[in-house]
Amino acid sequence: MTKQEMFDKFVEFMARFAEYKAVAALRDGFIMTTPFTICGSLFLLIANLPIPGYPELMASMFGPHWTDPLNAVAGGTFNILGFIAVLAITYKYVEAEGCDAIMASILALAMFVIIMPASVAVDGGALAENVMPKLWAGSNGVITAIMVAFFTSVVCCWCEKNHIGIKMPAAVPGGVARAFEALTPGVILFTTAAVVFGLCHFIGNTTLPELIFAVIQTPLQGLSDTIVGGTVFSMLMTVLFWAGIHGPNVVGGILNPLMIANSLDNQKILDAGMSLLGNPDAHILTIQITDTLMKPGGCGATFGLLIASYLVARSQQMKTITRLGTVPGLFNINEPIIFGLPIVFNPYMIVPFCLAQLAVMLIAYGAIAVGFMAPFSAIQVPWTTPPIIAGFLMNGWQGAVVQIAGLAAATAIYFPFVKAQDNAFYKEEQSEAEEHEHEEEGTPVLNH
Template sequence: MNKFIEVLENILLPIADKLNNNRYLTALRDGFMVALPLIIFGSIFVVIANFPFLDRLLSEDAYAAYQNALGSASAATLSIMGLFVIIGIGYKLTEHYGGQAIYGGVVALAAFLILTPQSLEGVSGVIPTVSLGAQGMFLGILTAFISAELYRFFVNKNWAIKMPAGVPAAVSRSFSALIPITLTLSVFLFIRIVFSYTPFETVQNFIYTILQQPLTNLGSGLIATLVAVLLIQVFWFFGLHGQIIVNSVFDPIWYALNDENLKAFQSGEELPNVITKQFIDSFLVGMGGTGMTLAILVLIFLIGRSRQLKELGKLGGSAGIFNVNEPIIFGLPIIMNPLVIIPWILAPVVVTIITFFAMSSGLVPKPAGIIVPWTTPIGLNGFLATGNSWRGAVLQIFNLLVVMAIWWPFLKIIDKKYYEEEKQQAD
């Protein structure tokens, strides 16, 4: 195993070092780190607001009031997390070039808002929050990169208003940035106007249509499910919300299959489908969130030596139990990290295959069609999803061990890398 880890280090670390020196990837990584404290705050209150079965303990009105009271915590952070990431990327990329970083951040935000639809259900002047969160992340990342480069280009052209000596520095900087910001935002306004005359109407609709079209012909069998799972992982690796993109196509299929199983379960008949909505939610997402990152948290506590991973484990542990894994995705990080791409993509595919054959062979009951709250912890989640079968819980635990085995050598490399960097900084 040590030889295998050494081979992985020799292959992956040079690639990682090269990519980490790329200014765009560095700005992307640091931009997500700017948003991380807000993401963790929102994640904590998502868990508290959606604690499993609390709706059964409280009256309907009391539960609604409880969720409304806590809902603003996630609405002001997770629901609009794209905005924080965009500001962070624009800020960090402009800072890399030695420019006024704060203007790089705000021009990226303004450019994104110009491209964002500003109407909701026929009401103008309203920006839908769904466009400001994970769904708008891909467009936001591209916008931040392009706007920062355009701003730098216009600044380097020295197209600026020069204020006379004696004017306060803050005022002088504002006027110096006026022309570069105006020209940058004008480019994005032009893009918005052009797209308004196309069938897509907005840039966001164009991106989502292009990404979703290849998915529409996929069916509901194992191969199609593996493709869906693979795409979810790949999209997330590049900073796209995989569930929103892929599930928008597959959810109608998965929910229909789920309803067929529920009717059969209630009638005492044989369950017809293995792949259902609950198959995905319980045996993939229900193990720590997308990518089954509960396994990463367990490994951090078992083998972690670096201070960075230990702190990440403390921050993400409680949320991970309830399948909220933004702290791991953005804190490890998962996004654009070449050291994790193999286990990140491989583990869900392997678990999908194991779960499918365990259920199709009758070793484990098929999902009963019961919608289990997505925050239900592992074990209990699988138990309820399979119609209160202990074998569903055992399968989840077995899958967790499989994911841990896949992640172990890669997390060992990451931990060693962080540990050595911390030692160098200490010295």
């Protein structure tokens, strides 16, 4: 098998992978968490604006506890991420199957609550019983929420498609009938949850979320928080996008839950009164890097391509595409470049498209590793926030400087390739102009 055939097989596999219902539900479900995390981030940002003297000014105006209402909003969104995820993923999966998505989502939430820890340690080591710890409703319960969502979805769809349930007469209102139809999957799910809870408690004195967090989620977060992990994810995004598959959507379905959990873990360190800077327990790779910082202009750090084009472009085609792509690129929308240049299946662009984003990620990783910039907390900005402004809002002047350095590196990487592409366009335009000139003069064109 040739390299080209292997690459084609890989692209075909990833295209099929992206179409799996579970992958699509995971991706779309976490997209539904975005309004909550962004809104929570905005309130957290207001409480922690990176401006000298800002906390003191606000405290003098509103008192020493002025951040409490803002932090309550942030906590009310970040600390229920597991709840939101289990509802959203179940809904998207069951909806795609054409079944009753609302009832399945409610059943999934109930099952998730059943298997959660029901106590929390308080001062003095005592346990407060019959409580719902925010710790497991938030980032620590994300992987458990995903597993519960998929299990619930499969059970509910299987019962509905096989007509397993209590059927009511046609005269019964639809809402009442659906409620009774949900009894059978509800019994199956809640019995399973009770058995799992009992086994975990009596055999290991633990709960399923705690077990999954220790055995699965913590190793996955650790693997994702490395240069190797970041490199693999970045390359997958760009290679797939170059091949015409929306790489960030495919990879993000797997990556984003881990990256969000990393950033929320960092926020817990801050909430405990510790610093993130130089803290070995803090995660370096978080959702802010993979979703915003390493993509100035969009996937592939294509704002560097636009800058390079402004520096060297002579062809009308390159100039036109650059002008059309600049305003969307400022807001990290690069489809005009991806499909207009194009980058998709363009041999001139595969190398810089992959390397530019990787370089930006490595610069951000290095800046945090050496202590120039603190790891990111839970503060996020909308992905359409322009480069440099996004870096400043998320991590102060250091974040802005790191984004400037990343843009400079991306521009330098794109420069020779953009120049080669522009030369090819320019030669085509010159050749077409000569042909047009000869046609007007009525003389034949000699092929060289």
